[in-house]
Amino acid sequence: MARQLLIVQTVALAVVVLVAGGLFALDERRDADAATRLAVTDVAATTATLPEVAEGIVGPDPTAALQPRAEAIRAATGVDFVVVMGLDEIRLTHPRPDQIGLPYTGHTGPARAGETFTETYTGSLGPSIRAVAPVHDPNGALVGFVSVGVTRQKTWEQFRGSLPGLLGIVVLGLAVSTAGSYLISRRLRRQTLGLTPDQLRRLYEQHDAVLHAIGDGLLVLRSADGDGAPGVEIVNDEARRLLALPEHGPVPFASLPATLRNLPDDGDARDEVHLTADRVLVIGRHAVWWEGRRIGTVVTLRDHTELRAVLGELDSVRGLADALRAQAHESANRLHTIVTMVELGRPEEAVAFATEELRLSQRLVDRLTVTVADPALSALLIGKVAEAAERGVELTVTDDTALGTTPLRSRELVTVVGNLVDNAIDAVRDTDDPWVEVTVRQQDSTVLIEVADSGPGMDPETLSRAMTRGWSTKAEHHGLGLALVAQVVARYGGALRTEPSLGSMIVAEIPVGAK
Missing domain, CATH: 3.30.450 (Beta-Lactamase)
Known part of the structure; x- marks a missing residue:
């Protein structure tokens, strides 16, 4: 394509430059003719006003009186001929003496009317541009004419002298235009990697088809x-x-x-x-x-939204299953203990031992069932308490936890609370006194979820980074818990922040409208 463009541009520019050069030459020729007409008119008019010219025409020997003067004027002005004639149009002077006495070849009509005029005429010296002026005596009577001219051959010779400069300009224009075309084609070749138009079209079609066909963004x-x-x-x-x-x-x-x-x-x-x-x-x-x-x-x-949600729920279910498995194992131990105490004849103590844990657990279940309207959230909190206990962490759901019906979906509540609690449990596992405290409540038109723990906590900068790219206290992977929490909070125009006055604590504020 670059080669084709170079050829087309070079030919087009060459035609333009050559046509422009031709027009310029014609204009120069026209200007030269105009300058010649002006020059011969001035010489003719000036010669016709000389007193000796009028006197010579009517004198006894006009040629002897006028020929030297006419030749002197011709030599001084550079014209090709100065012809003086009488009213009978017989030449009295001429650069070629053999033409003296012969009739003038040309027109004198306008000059007889008193007008100096120019014309292009073929005379004894060939084609010429000439001017004819009337000659008057001191009394104003017309006595003859003066014809001054420059031959076409001389005009052409003058024009030919200017041709080298004109041709130089044309050649320079061609060279500049060709160089410009070459540089443009070279740049185009570099930008298109040397591909032809057909190759570019096929490449575009393939590119467009691939973009619309692939399943990934x-x-x-x-x-x-x-x-x-x-x-x-x-x-x-x-x-x-x-x-x-x-x-x-x-x-x-x-x-x-x-x-x-x-x-x-x-x-x-x-x-x-x-x-x-x-x-x-x-x-x-x-x-x-x-x-x-x-x-x-x-x-x-690649979209992993649904996959991450399912994996999060799977982790919660797996954690709950582990907790239930541990509880089943612990319940078996307690059952053996109770049976043994009954066999030893100590039934009262066996009953007290059996109902103590049940009473504490049932109290939490009864409280959350009454104060928390969402059953999924209640089940999550109960399960997290059991899971934390099995992992050696004391998880407390505060007494002021209470949440009625809100626009928040169960999955969103589970995502926010579950991930905040999981992060807190992970953060306190290696502390001397591992504990986590959870509060879920509604204050006016805002749901507040507060999770405090005995861990090292995080500064606002770390929290900000975790909200977009994920964060984990585990060195072996990059977690998404806080990022998923931030996603839900942002969906409702809420805020996720740390509470430095309470040590390690994260607060999620989710506007849900008026009560």
């Missing part, structure tokens, strides 16, 4: 270059859906979620977990380099 981000701002070069349909972007048209970089706008420049990565307002996305990023310069980043997106 795909983004191509342009890197900031000098004063250039980062931007979105390519976005496919799946990426628009996952990121809630407009279905058509360009995508402003500012419309991307903050987690994608702030991708680190630490090389490539695979299976990074990023959270948007309502999705859990697993992304891969790969830097694109060209001629040693990073020009952008290719980002792939």
Whole structure:
């Protein structure tokens, strides 16, 4: 394509330059003719006003009197002929003496009317541009004419002298236009990687088909270059859906979620977990380099929202199953103890031993059943108490825990409370006095979920990072608990914060409307 463009541009520019050169030459020729007419008119008019010219015409020997004067004027002005004639139009002077005495070849009509005029006429010296002026005696009577001319051959010779400069300009124009065309074609070849138009068309068709066919989201981000701002070069349909972007048209970089706008420049990565307002996305990023310069980043997106929710619920169920298994094992031990105490004849003590744990557990169940309207949340809190006890952590559900009917769905409540409690239990396992305290209550139009523990806690900066990219106290993996909590809280326009005045405590505030 670059070669074809070079040929077309070169031919077009050559035609333009040559036509322009031809027009310029014609204009120069026209200007030269105009200048010649002006010059011969001035010489003719001036000669006709000389007194000796009028006297010579009517004198006894006109040729002897006028020929030397006419030749002197011709030599001084550079014209080709100065012809003086009488009213009978017989030449009295001529550069060729053999033409003296012969009739003048040309027109004198306007001069007889007293007008100096010019014409192009073929005379004895060939084609010429000539001017004819009337000659008057001192009394104003017409006595003859003066014809002054320059032959076409001389005009052409003058014009031909200017041709080298004109041709130089034309050649320079051709050279500049050819060089410009070459540079443009070279740049185009570099920008199109030397591909032909058909190859570019097929590449575009394949590119478009792939973008619409692949199931993963795909983004191509342009890197900031000098004063250039980062931007979105390519976005496919799946990426628009996952990121809630407009279905058509360009995508402003500012419309991307903050987690994608702030991708680190630490090389490539695979299976990074990023959270948007309502999705859990697993992304891969790969830097694109060209001629040693990073020009952008290719980002792939996979939706793991439902998978993460199911895995979270599976973890909760697994934890509850472990707690029930431990409780079953402990219950078997207690049952053997009670049977043995009965066999030893100590039934009263056996009854007291059997009902003590049941009474404490039943009291918690009765309280939560009355004060918490959502059965899933009640079951979660009861299960977490048992799970924490089996892991050696004292989990307390405070007495002011009370929550009526709210717009929050059961899954959302379980996500927020369950993840906050799990993180707290993980954080206190290695402390000397592991305890966790949970409060779920509604204050005016806001649901407050407060989880305090005896762990080291986290500063606001760590909490902010955990809300978008996940965080865990476990060194072996990168958790998503707080990020999922933040996602639910943000969905309702709430806030997730630490409470430094109470040590290690996280508070989730979720607006749910008036009571």
